[in-house]
Amino acid sequence: MTASTSPSSSSSSSSSSPSSAPRSRRRTYAAGAVLVAAAATAVLALLPGGSDSRDGGARGSGTTAGSASAVPAPADEGLLALARRDASDALAVGRTDAPVVMIEYSDFQCPFCGRFARETKPELLRSYVDEGILRIEWRNFPIFGEESQRAALAGWAAGRQDKFWEFHDVVYDKPRERNSGAFSADGLVAMAREAGVADIDRFRSDMSSEEAREAVARDRNEGYGLGVSSTPAFLVNGKPILGAQPTDAFTSAVEAAAGAVEK
Numbered sequence: 001m002t003a004s005t006s007p008s009s010s011s012s013s014s015s016s017s018p019s020s021a022p023r024s025r026r027r028t029y030a031a032g033a034v035l036v037a038a039a040a041t042a043v044l045a046l047l048p049g050g051s052d053s054r055d056g057g058a059r060g061s062g063t064t065a066g067s068a069s070a071v072p073a074p075a076d077e078g079l080l081a082l083a084r085r086d087a088s089d090a091l092a093v094g095r096t097d098a099p100v101v102m103i104e105y106s107d108f109q110c111p112f113c114g115r116f117a118r119e120t121k122p123e124l125l126r127s128y129v130d131e132g133i134l135r136i137e138w139r140n141f142p143i144f145g146e147e148s149q150r151a152a153l154a155g156w157a158a159g160r161q162d163k164f165w166e167f168h169d170v171v172y173d174k175p176r177e178r179n180s181g182a183f184s185a186d187g188l189v190a191m192a193r194e195a196g197v198a199d200i201d202r203f204r205s206d207m208s209s210e211e212a213r214e215a216v217a218r219d220r221n222e223g224y225g226l227g228v229s230s231t232p233a234f235l236v237n238g239k240p241i242l243g244a245q246p247t248d249a250f251t252s253a254v255e256a257a258a259g260a261v262e263k
Contacts, residue, residue, distance in 0.1 A: 076238050077238075079226075079235055079238035079239075080237060080238040082103055082222065082226075082235065082238075083101035083103065083135075083137060084137060085097075085101065085135070089137065090159030090160065090162055090164045091137065091138040091139075091140075091155070091156070091159050091164050092135060092136065092137040092138065093125070093129055093135070093136050093165060094129040094132075094134055094135030094136055095132050095135060096135065098129075098132060098133060098134055098135040099133060099257070099258050099261040099262075100128070100133055100134045100135070100236065100237050100254050100257045100258050100261070101134075101135045101136075101137060101235075101236075101237060102124075102134060102135070102136050102137070102234055102235065102236045102237075102250075102254070103137045103139060103234065103235040104136060104137070104138050104139060104232060104233075104234050105139045105141040105219075105223045105228050105231060105232065105233040105234070106138065106139070106140075106141060106231050106232045107140075107141055107142050107143050107144055107148050107151075107152075107231045108142070108148060108151035108152065108155065108171050108172075108183070109142075109144045109147060109148045109151065109176070109178045109179070109183065110143075110144070110231040110232060111175055111178070112231065112232060112243060112244040113172070113231050113232045113244065114171075114172040114175060114176075115244045116232055116244040117168065117169070117172035118172060118173075119244075119247065120244070120245075120246075120247045120250055121136075123247050123251070124136070124247075124250060124251070124254065127251065128251075128254050133254065133258050134254055134258075138155075138164070138168070139219040139220075139222060139223060140152035140155065140156065140215075140216045140219040140220060141219060141220055141223045141228060141231055141233075142216065142220065143229075143230075143231060144178055144179065145179055146179075147178075147179050147181075147182070147183035147184075148183070149216070150183050150184075150185065150188060150207075151171065151183045151188060152216045152219075153207045153208070153212045153213065153216060154167070154183075154188040154191070154192065154203075154207050155167055155168065155171075156206070156207075156212045156215050156216060157192075157197075157203050157204075157206035157207035157209075157212060158192055158195060158197050158203065160202070160203075160206045161197050161198060161199060161202070161203065163192070163195050163196055163197045166195035166196050166197075167191060167192060167195040167197070169195070170191045170194045170195045171191060185204075188207070189203070189204065230242075230243075232244055234250075236250070236253040236254060236257050237257035237260070237261070239253065239257070241253055
């Protein structure tokens with residue numbers, strides 16, 4: 001993760017009052033500083049003499065040459081506060097009171113996000129989410145252009161019919177060539193049907209709504225405000241993991257976070 005200069009990188013919160021906004025911004029800036037420091041650590045790990053720079057590209061993010069394993073940065077209060085723990089959040093799975101929350105910033109066109117979805121997420125669901133230890137909160141972070149944006153809107157629309165995770169699994173069930181037309185409007189409707197979305201007319205309407213655009217923008221701006229610039233990117237109880245790391249990097253992070261909560 002590196003600091004972003006995108007015009008859309010400013011974060012906002014609909015629940016912030018005028019008196020609380022400056023304090024909220026200070027927390028966000030402090031949290032962003034933690035992520036920038038984590039990114040610097042990741043870059044150093046990829047340099048000659050760092051940890052296994054040879055295969056970083058194979059395990060890294062979709063937009064950088066490589067990535068590092070779980071970064072041993074301390075959890076930051078501002079990062080912990082990003083967990084929404086909203087029972088009505090269709091883009092989250094797991095108990096709202098789970099001791100560990102993993103926030104995932106992903107793009108449906110990112111091949112490394114797909115790798116994580118196919119190879120690592122099933123183990124996390126089985127071993128930690130189903131056991132009440134972990135909650136996973138998805139954040140739409142479309143960075144590969146129009147098709148990524150359209151897919152993010154479609155995912156949100158599927159969530160309106162409680163089919164976000166089914167849609168997620170259909171999208172990621174196999175590698176798809178980026179910006180090749182796979183995420184055309186018709187292609188996304190076909191994926192929604194496969195995911196079990198019942199009301200396709202409503203799906204189309206929700207997908208094109210201002211509410212959908214605002215929801216996606218909220219997630220993306222949150223990521224930009226923290227310095228996220230590549231996908232996938234994760235926070236496990238406020239500690240960053242960059243890229244689609246091996247499964248044991250995530251299981252170790254979840255277990256360490258759970259252990260810290262118990263102490």
